[in-house]
Amino acid sequence: MRLGINLGYWGAGMDSDNLAVAKEADRLGYAVCWAAEAYGSDAPTVLSWVAAQTERIDVGSAIFQIPARTPAMTAMTAATLDSLSGGRFRLGLGVSGPQVSEGWYGVKFDKPLARTREYVEIVRKAMSRERLSYEGAHWTLPLPGGPGKPLKLTVHPQREHIPLYIAAIGPKNLRQTGEIADGALLIFPSADHLEETTISHLRAGREAVGKTMDGFDVCPTLPLALGDDKNISALADFFRPYTALYVGGMGSRKQNFYNQLAQRMGYEKEAAEIQDKYLSGDKDAAAAAVPERLIDQTTLLGSVDRIAERMQAYAAAGVTTLTVTPAGFTLEERLAALRAGTEALERSGLA
Numbered sequence: 001m002r003l004g005i006n007l008g009y010w011g012a013g014m015d016s017d018n019l020a021v022a023k024e025a026d027r028l029g030y031a032v033c034w035a036a037e038a039y040g041s042d043a044p045t046v047l048s049w050v051a052a053q054t055e056r057i058d059v060g061s062a063i064f065q066i067p068a069r070t071p072a073m074t075a076m077t078a079a080t081l082d083s084l085s086g087g088r089f090r091l092g093l094g095v096s097g098p099q100v101s102e103g104w105y106g107v108k109f110d111k112p113l114a115r116t117r118e119y120v121e122i123v124r125k126a127m128s129r130e131r132l133s134y135e136g137a138h139w140t141l142p143l144p145g146g147p148g149k150p151l152k153l154t155v156h157p158q159r160e161h162i163p164l165y166i167a168a169i170g171p172k173n174l175r176q177t178g179e180i181a182d183g184a185l186l187i188f189p190s191a192d193h194l195e196e197t198t199i200s201h202l203r204a205g206r207e208a209v210g211k212t213m214d215g216f217d218v219c220p221t222l223p224l225a226l227g228d229d230k231n232i233s234a235l236a237d238f239f240r241p242y243t244a245l246y247v248g249g250m251g252s253r254k255q256n257f258y259n260q261l262a263q264r265m266g267y268e269k270e271a272a273e274i275q276d277k278y279l280s281g282d283k284d285a286a287a288a289a290v291p292e293r294l295i296d297q298t299t300l301l302g303s304v305d306r307i308a309e310r311m312q313a314y315a316a317a318g319v320t321t322l323t324v325t326p327a328g329f330t331l332e333e334r335l336a337a338l339r340a341g342t343e344a345l346e347r348s349g350l351a
Helices: 015-028 043-052 071-084 098-103 112-127 171-180 194-208 229-237 240-249 257-264 268-279 283-288 292-297 304-317 331-348
Strands: 002-009 032-036 058-061 089-094 164-167 183-187 217-226 300-302 321-326
Touching: 002 015, 002 217, 002 331, 015 032, 015 043, 015 331, 032 043, 032 321, 043 058, 043 071, 071 089, 071 112, 089 112, 089 183, 112 164, 112 171, 164 171, 171 183, 171 194, 183 194, 194 217, 194 257, 194 304, 217 304, 217 331, 229 292, 229 300, 240 257, 240 268, 240 283, 240 292, 257 268, 268 283, 300 304, 304 321, 304 331, 321 331
Parallel strands: 002 032, 002 321, 032 058, 058 089, 089 164, 164 183, 183 217, 217 300, 217 321
Antiparallel strands: none
């Protein structure tokens, strides 16, 4: 199992430290550094900046939002980043959510599975430097009856095949991701529930196209907080607002994929309570309603030895790249958590 680092959303208050974290991850041998985007800074700019100041670590989008760019623009960006980074780019895609897609980009959040499938087909075709023509339900290239003609990408990516990941949560999305992608980007993964909530659906998708899980990258992101095993409750409290935001406040009441995931993990009543409190405006009460066990199941908390045991559980469940978000109020605390990740991996025997 390999390790990754997720810098999260740029503009979250730790920007000045993020480059130091990325460079230390590069020095420690982390496999990939991911950056996210929502409705703040864009991921390609951040990844360009990180790639220019690191040597070995891959840089990846977690994610480029599908409603934000045409498929051809995404192919151009991926090819450029791969070329400039010396073949170190990984393309992560996702449909975002209804609030961002419709509120920020003005793109209707409908038929996300069909849109994703067509998007991936166009991106792959463009990155292969074929002349781009496509007829689908959501995209037609070139536009009929006009001056457009099939064009091909003029930039040569460093590699013939740029790894393509999809952010997936629901069963149908996971199955399709297994069919059409090289890897899956996961959030709030519990090693205890990973097979039933995630891996089984990915495997079904792979089998549907005559493939196995060999070579497919299962890549969850987990916050990591280093501390005393006798004080797990205090470490869990650090992530209460984070968990409440996703389970309670992401998407809409009817379309919150993270809330639905918590329900599939057995937290039906708690997920409903968190969402009710969050959407009513009482974020503190929503955070207080998050069960400590849910936080502990979906993060890496405690000593290096405890984190190493959790890594073994994730590897046994099918994880191939474990991405961490090191927590801390200072740069020194974040770097200590980052180093604890590599130490835990070595102790686990998985390195």
